Amino acid sequence: MLEQSIIRQRELTREEILQDYRLAFQSRQVSLVGRREVMGGKAKFGIFGDGKELVQIALAKVFCKGDFRSGYYRDQTFMFAIGATSYQEFFSQLYANPDVKADPASAGRAMNAHFATRSLNPDGSWKNLIDIDNSSADVSPTGSQMPRLVGLAYASRLYREIPDLHELTQFSDNGNEIAFGTIGNATTAEGMFWEAINAIGVLRAPALISIYDDGYGISVSNEYQIAKQNLSELLQGFGRKRGTVEGFDLYSVQGWDYPALIKTYRAAAANVRKEHIPAIVHIYELTQPLGHSTSGSHERYKSKERMAWEQDHDCLRKFRQWIIDNGHSNDEELGFLEAEDQNLIEESRKKAWDDYFSPIQREREQVLTSIDQLAGASRHTDELIRVKSELNAIPNPYHRDILASVHRVLQITRNEDLPGRINLVKWKHQQELINEERYSSHLFSQSSESPDQISLVPPIYSENSLLLHGHEILNACFDAALARDPRVLAFGEDVGKLGDVNQGFRGLQAKYGDLRVTDTGIRETTIIGQAIGLALRGLRPIAEIQYLDYILYALQIMSDDLATLHWRTKGGQKAPVIIRTRGHRLEGIWHSGSLMAGIIHLIRGVHVLVPRNMTQAAGFYNTLLRSDDPALVVEVLNAYRNKERLPDNIGEFTIPLGVPEILRPGSDISIVTYGACCRIVLEATKLLSQVGIEAEVIDIQTLLPFDKEGRILESLKKTSRVLFVDEDVPGGTSAYMLQEVIENQGGYYWLDSLPQTLSGKPHRPAYGSDGDYWSKPNVEQIFDKVYEILNEVEPAKFPIFFK
Numbered sequence: 055m056l057e058q059s060i061i062r063q064r065e066l067t068r069e070e071i072l073q074d075y076r077l078a079f080q081s082r083q084v085s086l087v088g089r090r091e092v093m094g095g096k097a098k099f100g101i102f103g104d105g106k107e108l109v110q111i112a113l114a115k116v117f118c119k120g121d122f123r124s125g126y127y128r129d130q131t132f133m134f135a136i137g138a139t140s141y142q143e144f145f146s147q148l149y150a151n152p153d154v155k156a157d158p159a160s161a162g163r164a165m166n167a168h169f170a171t172r173s174l175n176p177d178g179s180w181k182n183l184i185d186i187d188n189s190s191a192d193v194s195p196t197g198s199q200m201p202r203l204v205g206l207a208y209a210s211r212l213y214r215e216i217p218d219l220h221e222l223t224q225f226s227d228n229g230n231e232i233a234f235g236t237i238g239n240a241t242t243a244e245g246m247f248w249e250a251i252n253a254i255g256v257l258r259a260p261a262l263i264s265i266y267d268d269g270y271g272i273s274v275s276n277e278y279q280i281a282k283q284n285l286s287e288l289l290q291g292f293g294r295k296r297g298t299v300e301g302f303d304l305y306s307v308q309g310w311d312y313p314a315l316i317k318t319y320r321a322a323a324a325n326v327r328k329e330h331i332p333a334i335v336h337i338y339e340l341t342q343p344l345g346h347s348t349s350g351s352h353e354r355y356k357s358k359e360r361m362a363w364e365q366d367h368d369c370l371r372k373f374r375q376w377i378i379d380n381g382h383s384n385d386e387e388l389g390f391l392e393a394e395d396q397n398l399i400e401e402s403r404k405k406a407w408d409d410y411f412s413p414i415q416r417e418r419e420q421v422l423t424s425i426d427q428l429a430g431a432s433r434h435t436d437e438l439i440r441v442k443s444e445l446n447a448i449p450n451p452y453h454r455d456i457l458a459s460v461h462r463v464l465q466i467t468r469n470e471d472l473p474g475r476i477n478l479v480k481w482k483h484q485q486e487l488i489n490e491e492r493y494s495s496h497l498f499s500q501s502s503e504s505p506d507q508i509s510l511v512p513p514i515y516s517e518n519s520l521l522l523h524g525h526e527i528l529n530a531c532f533d534a535a536l537a538r539d540p541r542v543l544a545f546g547e548d549v550g551k552l553g554d555v556n557q558g559f560r561g562l563q564a565k566y567g568d569l570r571v572t573d574t575g576i577r578e579t580t581i582i583g584q585a586i587g588l589a590l591r592g593l594r595p596i597a598e599i600q601y602l603d604y605i606l607y608a609l610q611i612m613s614d615d616l617a618t619l620h621w622r623t624k625g626g627q628k629a630p631v632i633i634r635t636r637g638h639r640l641e642g643i644w645h646s647g648s649l650m651a652g653i654i655h656l657i658r659g660v661h662v663l664v665p666r667n668m669t670q671a672a673g674f675y676n677t678l679l680r681s682d683d684p685a686l687v688v689e690v691l692n693a694y695r696n697k698e699r700l701p702d703n704i705g706e707f708t709i710p711l712g713v714p715e716i717l718r719p720g721s722d723i724s725i726v727t728y729g730a731c732c733r734i735v736l737e738a739t740k741l742l743s744q745v746g747i748e749a750e751v752i753d754i755q756t757l758l759p760f761d762k763e764g765r766i767l768e769s770l771k772k773t774s775r776v777l778f779v780d781e782d783v784p785g786g787t788s789a790y791m792l793q794e795v796i797e798n799q800g801g802y803y804w805l806d807s808l809p810q811t812l813s814g815k816p817h818r819p820a821y822g823s824d825g826d827y828w829s830k831p832n833v834e835q836i837f838d839k840v841y842e843i844l845n846e847v848e849p850a851k852f853p854i855f856f857k
């Protein structure tokens with residue numbers, strides 16, 4: 055790879071310069087044609103990279119196989135230049151073609167200009183990433199490419215500096231890979247930009263960050279975005295001092311200056327790659343000839359003077375002039391090439407359209423014929439012919455239009471028993487399956503490493519099994535994991551030297567080194583980003599968020615990036631990150647540990663586990679470390695000090711996800727709960743037993759996935775009554791569990807009493823033991839709630855005595 059970059063140091067030939075011009079021109083053409091397609095109604099929305107062509111061509115020259123990009127929607131020219139996205143693929147995504155072969159980035163799931171390469175084989179196994187020009191999958195929220203950039207870059211350092219990782223040649227060549235970040239000027243106003251820059255600086259991670267400065271963020275100029283309106287000046291403090299290794303190499307260059315851009319990137323990339331000194335390139339005087347996106351026109355907010363300046367400084371125009379001025383070509387030759395390139399782009403667009411539209415057309419033809427046949431046999435001929443004509447008249451129908459027509463046909467003929475109708479019902483059912491695959495597959499891993507493939511390996515105990523504190527059990531589990539697999543790394547606030555605030559990693563930094571067990575700054579968003587980036591490059595990070603409540607800082611990136619990754623690439627990329635935190639039944643407004651509902655509803659695509667003790671937690675970690683999905687593990691804080699027996703196979707036993715456990719058998723009511731609530735519920739059941747009520751207590755263990763085998767339903771069949779207990783707000787996780795059991799499992803069918811929920815109060819929990827008692831479900835409340843349910847059944851036997 056280093057050789058490759060050395061080759062790129064030499065003078066560019068005339069052919070190469072012309073090739074660069076053609077690429078820039080073709081990319082501009084893609085923008086123009088794409089915009090036209092949106093305006094003409096063939097595509098819904100378009101955002102393009104016009105005005106940023108030249109910088110990206112220069113950037114692409116220093117990008118090598120094995121490198122990673124973490125960028126945003128302006129990077130089309132870069133993606134074309136490195137050969138990772140074809141014009142046809144670009145247009146296919148614009149049309150939202152759901153075929154992964156047509157749009158390998160997202161299979162039509164992401165809007166246009168959301169780039170990604172495929173790191174995985176169709177079976178979910180890793181490709182040889184060192185042979186690929188890698189692009190992590192884009193997301194729309196501005197700045198969200200930055201947290202993962204931290205990990206993508208830091209991985210190179212780890213691959214270079216941890217000897218045990220050297221054999222993983224599929225992922226790295228001695229850490230020579232650069233992670234390339236791109237970001238717009240306005241987005242540097244986001245907190246996560248600065249957090250990521252700081253983290254990259256601290257980690258000395260080989261990132262090369264390009265800031266495309268066109269002076270605006272949609273309509274808002276730099277005056278409102280950036281202090282002093284000068285990013286280069288603001289970034290000075292991050293600059294590396296001569297002769298030192300700390301900080302960034304800083305560059306700034308005009309976005310229309312071809313030779314300067316090439317020179318700048320060559321210099322920047324060489325140092326990043328060789329020395330692992332990160333760099334930031336501020337590219338200014340960029341323009342946006344077509345405006346921000348197809349959603350509006352920039353004439354509305356840019357002055358005439360600015361518009362004229364932008365025309366003058368358009369990088370394509372400047373490049374063209376530079377080529378002519380320097381005698382590399384002339385107007386006539388360039389004009390000829392431009393005409394050729396216009397045709398090329400139009401051909402690519404057409405192919406993409408045909409590829410997208412012909413299956414729809416075929417489907418429509420097939421359905422029109424079916425409706426026609428049915429109309430001949432039905433009593434509702436006229437109505438059916440009308441449906442047919444309406445469907446036929448739609449100029450560019452979607453699949454949904456065809457399905458809606460079939461639905462109408464089935465509705466019209468609902469009282470008829472005709473063979474043609476049966477065929478249409480069958481067709482509709484098939485479409486549901488096809489579209490489930492098209493739009494809803496790959497939320498989780500489908501590979502042989504899916505956690506679904508991991509079954510129970512029970513813990514083994516012997517006479518010699520030690521009785522230890524919960525945190526010591528975890529410590530033994532992590533010790534075994536770090537010893538077993540060099541890809542496993544743990545990091546977070548206080549995780550390194552201290553071994554985390556509850557001692558789970560105590561002594562393990564000393565044993566495995568500070569690159570394996572590492573302290574981080576207080577930066578939750580980029581702790582998760584670091585984990586995502588590392589996992590994207592084949593490592594197995596355990597990222598710690600110190601307390602559950604602080605996950606809110608990282609929730610956006612967990613939700614937008616991590617949880618959607620496998621799904622939004624339709625299985626093209628995976629980031630098997632394990633997020634470890636502690637919570638549940640903590641005390642205080644910002645230490646409540648209760649905020650589960652917000653979390654589970656925002657991170658579908660990540661498993662959520664709440665083990666009630668540390669042996670269960672260890673079993674889950676063992677499962678997760680052998681599988682390839684991301685997961686959040688919430689350890690129950692008050693279990694660290696409880697004593698548990700250390701399994702003899704602490705690093706080997708595994709607990710499958712989605713399997714609840716019955717903690718106490720009972721026949722009168724099922725109480726469904728999890729985490730720290732298990733202990734409170736079990737206490738309440740002792741009191742209930744004293745009055746003759748035997749409650750069955752079920753620990754669901756994992757909120758996502760939820761009771762895959764329907765064990766709770768089996769309990770309901772026995773008890774006919776159910777209470778869901780959780781310490782989050784009303785309508786939170788308790789309501790989620792209720793919906794899962796009553797609606798999804800069909801639990802309503804077995805009930806003799808109203809299913810109920812018992813949650814915490816709608817406010818954050820107040821501090822102290824009393825604050826906790828009155829804010830979260832307590833033993834007495836659980837008793838009363840269950841007792842009231844039984845009172846309704848047998849008032850004489852269970853008279854209310856507490857009201």
Ligand SMILES: Cc1ncc(C[n+]2csc(CCOP(=O)(O)OP(=O)(O)O)c2C)c(N)n1
Binds near residue numbers: 194195239242
């Ligand atoms: C978190 C977030 N806030 C707002 C938006 C809406 N939005 C999309 S692009 C954009 C402007 C970004 O400007 P800049 O970073 O300068 O990049 P440019 O589009 O100019 O290349 C905004 C506000 C968004 N996508 N995400």
